[in-house]
Amino acid sequence: MTTQAKPEEVSAGSGGTPFLSVRDLSVRFSTEDGVVRAVDNLSFDVAPGSTLGIVGESGSGKSVTNLAVLGLHNPDRTEITGSIKLDGQELVGASNRELEKLRGRKMSMIFQDPLTALSPFHTIGRQIGETYRKHTGASKKEARDRAIEMLTRVGIPQPTSRVDDYPHQFSGGMRQRAMIAMSLVCDPKLVIADEPTTALDVTVQAQILDLLKDLQQEMGTAIILITHDLGVVARTAQDIMVMYAGRAVERGTVREVLKAPQHPYTWGLLSSMPSLTGDVNVPLKPVRGTPPSLINLPSGCPFHPRCDFREEVIGGGCTSERPPLSPATGHAAACHLKQVQRQDIFIDQIKPRLG
Amino acid sequence: MLRFLVRRTLGALVILLIVSMITYALFFAIPADPARLYCGKTCTPENLALIRHDMGFDHAWPVQYWNWLSTIFTGGTFNNVHCAAPCFGYSFAKQELVGGILLNRFPTTLSLTIGSAVIFLIVGIGTGMLAAHKQGKATDKIASSVSLLASSMQIYVAGPLALWALCYSTDLLDLPTYVPFTDNPIGWAGGLLVPWIVLSLIWTANYTRMTRSSMVEQLSEDYVRTARAKGMSGTSVFMRYAWRGAMGTIVTVFGIDLGVLLGGAIITETTFSLQGLGELAIHSFRDSDLSLLVGITVVAATLIVFFNIIVDAAYALIDPRIRLA
Numbered sequence: 001m002t003t004q005a006k007p008e009e010v011s012a013g014s015g016g017t018p019f020l021s022v023r024d025l026s027v028r029f030s031t032e033d034g035v036v037r038a039v040d041n042l043s044f045d046v047a048p049g050s051t052l053g054i055v056g057e058s059g060s061g062k063s064v065t066n067l068a069v070l071g072l073h074n075p076d077r078t079e080i081t082g083s084i085k086l087d088g089q090e091l092v093g094a095s096n097r098e099l100e101k102l103r104g105r106k107m108s109m110i111f112q113d114p115l116t117a118l119s120p121f122h123t124i125g126r127q128i129g130e131t132y133r134k135h136t137g138a139s140k141k142e143a144r145d146r147a148i149e150m151l152t153r154v155g156i157p158q159p160t161s162r163v164d165d166y167p168h169q170f171s172g173g174m175r176q177r178a179m180i181a182m183s184l185v186c187d188p189k190l191v192i193a194d195e196p197t198t199a200l201d202v203t204v205q206a207q208i209l210d211l212l213k214d215l216q217q218e219m220g221t222a223i224i225l226i227t228h229d230l231g232v233v234a235r236t237a238q239d240i241m242v243m244y245a246g247r248a249v250e251r252g253t254v255r256e257v258l259k260a261p262q263h264p265y266t267w268g269l270l271s272s273m274p275s276l277t278g279d280v281n282v283p284l285k286p287v288r289g290t291p292p293s294l295i296n297l298p299s300g301c302p303f304h305p306r307c308d309f310r311e312e313v314i315g316g317g318c319t320s321e322r323p324p325l326s327p328a329t330g331h332a333a334a335c336h337l338k339q340v341q342r343q344d345i346f347i348d349q350i351k352p353r354l355g
Numbered sequence: 356m357l358r359f360l361v362r363r364t365l366g367a368l369v370i371l372l373i374v375s376m377i378t379y380a381l382f383f384a385i386p387a388d389p390a391r392l393y394c395g396k397t398c399t400p401e402n403l404a405l406i407r408h409d410m411g412f413d414h415a416w417p418v419q420y421w422n423w424l425s426t427i428f429t430g431g432t433f434n435n436v437h438c439a440a441p442c443f444g445y446s447f448a449k450q451e452l453v454g455g456i457l458l459n460r461f462p463t464t465l466s467l468t469i470g471s472a473v474i475f476l477i478v479g480i481g482t483g484m485l486a487a488h489k490q491g492k493a494t495d496k497i498a499s500s501v502s503l504l505a506s507s508m509q510i511y512v513a514g515p516l517a518l519w520a521l522c523y524s525t526d527l528l529d530l531p532t533y534v535p536f537t538d539n540p541i542g543w544a545g546g547l548l549v550p551w552i553v554l555s556l557i558w559t560a561n562y563t564r565m566t567r568s569s570m571v572e573q574l575s576e577d578y579v580r581t582a583r584a585k586g587m588s589g590t591s592v593f594m595r596y597a598w599r600g601a602m603g604t605i606v607t608v609f610g611i612d613l614g615v616l617l618g619g620a621i622i623t624e625t626t627f628s629l630q631g632l633g634e635l636a637i638h639s640f641r642d643s644d645l646s647l648l649v650g651i652t653v654v655a656a657t658l659i660v661f662f663n664i665i666v667d668a669a670y671a672l673i674d675p676r677i678r679l680a
C-alpha cells in the first residue's frame with residue numbers, strides 16, 4: 001500500500017500493474033427525456049488481489065460503471081467511450097463472444113439481492129455448475145462435484161443435499177453465499193460485488209464480508225466493492241473512490257480518505273453515517289439537497305448546488321469551472337478549494353462533528 | 356400432487372353441480388313451455404298435460420333437477436329408448452339421447468380446436484419471441500402492428516371474407532366440412548383448413564403480444580442479467596432463462612383458452628356451418644331443449660374446470676416455488 005505511486009499510475013493504487021485499468025470512461029444512455037450521462041470521464045485502477053471500495057449516494061453511477069466493465073449494457077441504447085483494460089485486454093468495443101468468454105471466468109459479479117439475482121427455475125447446483133461447464137467444458141458430473149466443493153467453501157451446511165435445492169429454499173444469507181460460490185467457481189481474478197450485503201440483516205452482513213475477505217486471500221482475487229456504507233469499505237478495502245454524478249470526486253487509500261477526507265461531498269457522506277468509532281450520540285446529518293439530474297448537470301462543479309463551502313473558494317469558479325481530480329496520482333479530490341483550506345476546514349469544522 | 360388432484364376434483368364436482376343447477380333454474384325463469392312445441396297444431400289441454408308429464412315438466416324445477424341428477428347414476432328409459440348410466444337425459448327435440456348427441460358433435464369441435472391451437476401456438480409464440488429478440492427494431496414493430504390489426508378482426512367478418520377469398524371466388528381450398536380423422540386424415544385436415552386459418556389468425560395475435568411482453572419482462576429481470584454476467588451465451592439466456600420464466604403465463608392463458616374453445620366456438624362453427632358443440636348450443640337454445648342445453652353446459656364447464664386444474668399442475672412443474680396442496 002503505497003501513496004507514492006509511480007507517475008503513470010492514476011490510482012492511489014496498491015502498487016504493481018493494475019489488473020483492471022479504466023481510463024476516461026463515459027457511459028451515456030439515450031432515453032426519451034434526453035441523454036443521461038451516467039458516467040463521465042472516470043478513471044481508476046484495481047491492483048491484483050486488492051480491494052477497491054466505490055462509494056457514493058444512489059444514482060451516482062456505481063452500478064453503471066461496473067456493468068460497463070462486464071459489458072452488460074444494452075449496446076442499442078448505450079454509448080460507451082474510453083478504455084477498460086482487463087489484464088491488458090481492451091473491453092470497450094470487444095465482441096460479445098469475447099466478453100462471454102471473460103465473464104464468469106476472468107471477471108464476475110455478485111449482485112445485491114440474491115433472491116432476484118438467482119434464477120428461481122433452476123437448482124443452486126445447476127446454476128453454479130453451468131458457469132463451470134461453460135468455461136471449462138466439464139461434464140455434468142464434474143460440474144456438480146465442483147458446485148458441491150464451492151458450496152462447502154462458502155460455508156453451506158450439508159452441501160451434498162443443498163446442491164439440489166432451489167434458491168427459495170435457502171435463507172437470505174445462504175443465497176448470497178451461493179451467489180458468491182457461483183461467481184468464484186472459475187477462480188476469476190476480478191470480482192465485482194455490487195452492494196453484496198445491503199439486502200441482508202446486519203449479523204449476516206458481517207459474515208458475508210468476512211467470507212469474501214477470506215476467499216480473496218485464498219485465491220488472490222481483486223475485488224471492487226460497491227456500497228453506500230463507508231463502514232464496510234473501512235473494514236474490507238485498501239482503496240476508495242468516492243463518486244458523485246458519474247464522476248470520481250475523491251480517491252485515495254482507505255486511510256487517507258477516511259482519516260483526512262478532502263472533498264466537501266465526502267465530508268457530507270462521513271457526517272451522514274453513524275460514527276466509525278462508534279459514538280452514537282452524534283446526530284446524523286444527511287447530505288443536504290438532492291442528487292443532480294444526469295441529463296442536465298449543474299455547470300462547473302456538479303456538487304455546487306449542495307455545497308456549503310463554495311463561498312470560500314478564492315475567485316469563485318464553483319459554478320463556472322469544472323474542477324479536475326487532482327493531483328493525478330495518490331490521494332486526490334475534485335474541488336477548487338486549496339489543499340490547505342480543505343485541511344483547515346476538515347480539522348476545524350468537520351472532524352469535531354464526526355466524534 | 357395426489358392431495359392436490361383429489362381436492363381440486365372435489366371442488367370441480369361442486370362447481371359442476373352448481374352450474375347445472377343454475378342452468379335448470381334459469382331455464383324455468385324463462386316463460387317458455389317446451390311441451391307446447393311438441394304438442395302440434397291440434398293441441399288439446401289433455402294432450403299438452405300428457406306431453407308435459409312424459410317430458411317430466413309437470414314437476415317443480417328442483418324435483419326435475421333431482422331427477423336429472425339421479426338419472427345420471429341410475430340410467431332410465433325415454434320414449435322407449437333405454438339410456439344406460441351415465442345417462443345425461445333425452446332430447447325430445449332431436450329424439451335422441453343427449454350423451455349420444457354430445458359424443459357425435461364433440462370430435463368436430465375438438466378437431467377445430469386442436470388444429471387452430473397448433474397453428475396459433477407455433478406462429479404466435481414464434482413471432483412473439485422474434486419480436487422480443489428484436490425489441491424496438493423494425494421486425495418488432497411490424498410484428499406488433501400486424502398482430503394488433505389481426506386481433507381487432509372479428510370472426511364474423513374474417514370468416515365470410517376468407518370463405519369468399521379462398522373458396523367461392525378462387526376454389527383454392529375446400530369449403531369447410533368435417534370428415535372424421537380416422538376415416539381420412541387428409542380429408543380431415545383439408546376440410547378444416549379454412550376455419551383453422553381464420554381462427555388461428557385471430558388467436559395468434561393474442562399469443563404474439565403475450566409472448567413478446569412476458570419475454571421482454573423476463574429479459575429485464577435480475578436473474579437474466581446474472582446469467583449474462585456469468586458468461587452464458589445469448590441463445591441460452593434467451594431460451595433457458597427468459598423463456599423458462601415467460602412460459603408460466605403462456606401455459607396459464609393457453610389452458611384457459613383451450614377450455615373455452617373446446618366448449619364450442621359458437622360463432623366460428625356457425626360461420627363455417629360446422630356441426631360442433633357451439634352450433635348445437637344455439638339449436639338447443641332455440642328449441643328450448645332443456646336436457647341438451649344442460650348437457651352442453653356441463654360439458655363446457657367440465658372442460659374449463661378440467662383445464663384449470665391442468666394449468667395449475669403445469670404451473671407447479673414450471674415454477675418450483677409453487678407448491679401444490
Ligand SMILES: Nc1ncnc2c1ncn2[C@@H]1O[C@H](COP(=O)(O)OP(=O)(O)OP(=O)(O)O)[C@@H](O)[C@H]1O
Pocket residue numbers: 029031036038056057058059060061062063064065294
Ligand atoms: N439503462 C439505463 N437507461 C437510462 N438511465 C440509466 C440506465 N441505467 C442507469 N441509469 C441512470 O444512471 C444513473 C446511475 O445509476 P446507477 O445504477 O449506476 O447508480 P448507483 O450509483 O449504482 O445507485 P444505487 O446506489 O442506487 O445502486 C441513475 O440516475 C440511473 O437512473
Ligand code: SF4
Pocket residue numbers: 263264265301302303304305307308309310313318323334335336337
Ligand atoms: S468545487 Fe466548489 S462547489 Fe465543488 S465541492 Fe469544491 S467548493 Fe464545493
Ligand SMILES: [Mg+2]
Pocket residue numbers: 062063064194
Ligand atoms: Mg447500484
